[in-house]
Amino acid sequence: MSALRRLPSTLVNRIAAGEVVERPASAVKELVENAIDAGAHRIAVVLKEGGRSFLSVVDDGVGMTREEMALAVERHCTSKLPGDDLTDIRTLGFRGEALPSIASVSRFVLTSRPAGADTAWSLDIEGGAKGEPRPAAHPAGTRVEVRDLFFATPARLKFLKEPRTESGHVADALRRLAMAHPAIAFRLESEERTLVDLAAANPSLLDKPDAMRLERLAAIMGREFADNALAIDANREGFRLTGFAGLPTLNRPTGQHQYLFVNGRPVRDKLLAGAVRGAYQDFLARDRHPMVALFLEAPTAMVDVNVHPAKTEVRFRDAGIVRGLIVGALRTALAAAGHRASTTVADAALGAFRPHTGYSSPLPMGNGHAASVPRGLAEAAMQFMSPFDAPSARVETPAEAPTGNGQHYPLGVARAQLHETYIVAQTDHGVVIVDQHAAHERLMHERLKDQLQADGVKRQALLLPEVVDVGEDGARRLAQRANELAEMGLVLEPFGLGAVVVRETPAVLGEVDVQGLVRDLADELGEMGDHLSLKEKIEEVCGTLACHTSVRAGRRLTVEEMNALLRQMEATPHSGQCNHGRPTYVELKLADIERLFGRR
DSSP, X not given: OOOOOOOOHHHHHHHHHHHHOSSHHHHHHHHHHHHHHTTOSEEEEEEEXXXXXXXXXXXXXXXXXXXXXXXXXXXXXXXXOTTOOTTOOOSSOOSSOHHHHHHXXXXXXXXXXXXXXXXXXXXXXXXXXXXXXXXXXXXXXXXXXXXXXXXTOHHHHTTOOOHHHHHHHHHHHHHHHHHHOTTSEEEEEETTEEEEEEOOOOGGGTTOHHHHHHHHHHHHHOHHHHHTEEEEEEEETTEEEEEEEEOTTSEESSSTTEEEEETTEEEOOHHHHHHHHHHHTTTSOTTOEEOEEEEEEOOGGGEEOTTSTTOOOOEESOHHHHHHHHHHHHHHHHHHTTTOOOHHHHHHHHHHHSOSSSOOOOOOOOOSOGGGSOHHHHHHHHHHHOSSSOOOOOEEOOSSOOSSOSTTSTTOEEEEEETTTEEEEEETTEEEEEEHHHHHHHHHHHHHHHHHHHHOOOEEEEEEEEEEEOHHHHHHHHHHTHHHHHHTTOEEEEOSSSEEEEEEEEGGGOSOOHHHHHHHHHHHHHHHSSOHHHHHHHHHHHHHHHXXXXXXXXXXXXXXXXXXXXXXXXXXXXXXXXXXXXXXXXXXXXXXXXXXTTOO
């Protein structure tokens, strides 16, 4: 081995760039965060070849003087830590690594002009070699141009994806920042195509932060999210959680539509994601994910954002408070929604009624010729008119018509039962179709949970206590939570070094794999800091019991039974979806039905 020596500054910057700048999206994220910290009102990003050959970020922030520009591209130079206190970080950037790291692996041009200054200045850096500032023409604000990203580190180029993929990553990073800052206008152009164009919030909404934020979320996540979102606003021990969460029936197959922010900073944190999953676990199937945008405001002394150079991870001093706040706030909002289901359910139903012509228009009013009838409608008509192919479904009409038109009940008054499975109810403004099994399944599930909460979880003693080896750390974590686990029906105690002995298990679980349960529990306590696994298993058993004890499809109900089911749904929280996240009812507005038949 050769003698110890100090690495050249250019090489040190390239090593740092490997942590800070993983791809063009990382560079854009750092530059846009600097623009936000500079008080910009408009931020424009331009890409070529996904940012590989060229990217620029232009803002109208406070700008920099010639002397400040020379310092800005030096490592660990920043204006964002006035007291040198890493426990009091109030800006997105603070490490002073972004600009020198990007400049060390690209051909970099920084141009800036402070508000009120007569002249702008420009500074060129190529592969870390800094030139001299020179006068330039530029409006107030800052412009950063990055050419030939990673030309100084060719190995990193091999890991970049196709330009379209890299552009998508840039757009995602920009949208996340835009969600947290609705008062700023954002624009992204790539190869003369506009990928993101978000106007600043309407000035009339500046004193209405929730409405301003929802307007920005609707522009990014879609109008259907805004129409089916529940407002979140909760406080606990100095932490405040705001934002919006989608109804359980508005879900997606992946978790990419879950956006989490801490003090305005977009993060990807396992604790926060696990808390969202725990809050929705009772309302969604395991392979479905809710749509949420949550903004956590935390005391700066209670959160550490200096965990990783990319600043996408955070660490909380008391993770239990944060997780409890998120789970409690989401569950409270979902309970307050009552039997409400997302409007997308009705939209999907109306779409199924329309002819499959590729257009979402009402049925055409034909002139009597077969050619004018849509193919799907013609086939349906042939099946209806054929006595041999007629459907075997039977409509059960009540023997005595109920009184009232349902205007006093959100879910209306039962009028019929179709196929001995679906209840048809009339409301003042339309029709409600209820899946009787799914609805009763949810009602039974909520009843079982209430019983568990009221009477506690009944335990069953093991004939032979079972010893489970979980390692020293796992045994310590389980012993620390032994009292809480006992409340959930699991009684255990330390047994030697790195093991626990289980004496009682929750009776509702029946025959359970004690070894697997306790090991999974120890692992999740290490990762999540909570007894999530045990709760999930008990909730899953409640769901299974509810499914097997609820009204089955194919059972004929009386009018009184149908109306009783509707009234219970109206009084039961979460009754808009079954235990697997499927809707329990579909509501069709009278106006939509009239459009189907060309009456509107």
